[in-house]
Amino acid sequence: MKIIYNIVLIVSVFASSLLQVHAGEQHTEKTLQVALVKTANQTTDSTQVVEMHEKLVTALYKKQQAFEMRVYVLVGIALLLVFIFGVLCFLNKRGDKRLEKIITLLEKRKLPTDEKTNTEHFQLDIDETIIDAILENLQAFENERGFLVSKITLHSFAKQLQTNTKYLSKVINAHKLKSFRNYINDLRVQYSIQKLENNGSYRKYTLKAMAKEAGFATAESFTKAFQKKTGKTVSSFLMHKNQILSE
Structure with missing residues (x-):
């Protein structure tokens, strides 16, 4: 003006x-x-x-x-x-x-999470019974730590849940708000964080050993997923954790 x-x-x-x-x-x-x-x-x-x-x-x-x-x-x-x-x-x-x-x-x-989920749920164009069954199976999968299996793919996972890859991918995208690969990696990283915070012996593992136990194929894929989710490298996370424990 x-x-x-x-x-x-x-x-x-x-x-x-x-x-x-x-x-x-x-x-x-x-x-x-x-x-x-x-x-x-x-x-x-x-x-x-x-x-x-x-x-x-x-x-x-x-x-x-x-x-x-x-x-x-x-x-x-x-x-x-x-x-x-x-x-x-x-x-x-x-x-x-x-x-x-x-x-x-x-x-x-800025829509609330519930409203956003309901909107995406409506747009899935999948029978409600199928969606509920997949969500229930995903919860059981998380509780049983099925994500620790290293060789898990969308195809094998869909076969395990007795559904098809299209339905499974859509439900994960809508309700977990992430892709299948990110969903699996985030579960694995979260498992590693819990182990690092609560298990002293786990903190002494090498990156390769941590990656293997969490279900990652390589240490590199583990460190990338870890930094993507936490914003920190594994070493900096450990250093911060050790400082807290020493105080």
Whole structure:
């Protein structure tokens, strides 16, 4: 808005300048016209008078041309500023609309968890009985720590729960709010965190041993999943935990 205000101010200044130039040119033109009248009233036989008359006519013509040129330039600049003003107004309105869309999207993301889950649950297009059965099996899977099995895939897991991969994936996405792989990895990391907090001997394990017990195929996949969920590396987590225990 400050830019728009400045443009309006500039246009006003140019308009004022244009009026001043016009007034000055009118004064000069009147002066030249008076001089022309005086020379016309003098003796026409005089060569000096004729030359003076021609010079005054030429000067008046040049003044008129200069004035017109200034007017064209000032009008052109004013039109350009008006055009820029219009473009800025358009962009400003467009920016306001974009801001409203962003705010609307942010408000939608702030929906309560229950409301969000219910909306996604409605959009699953799966029979309620099937959804309830899958959720019950997932709870049993978590309680029995079935995620500690290293070689577990979506296909084998769906077969284990006696459902298909499409239904299982949709239910996990909607109710756990994550993909199947992230769901399994988060359960494994959470298991490792509990062991690190409650089991002193587990804290002495190597990364490879921790990864193996938690169901990860490699130490690298374990450390990546751990840092993704906690925001810390395993070593920094252990250091923090040891500091707490030593206090």
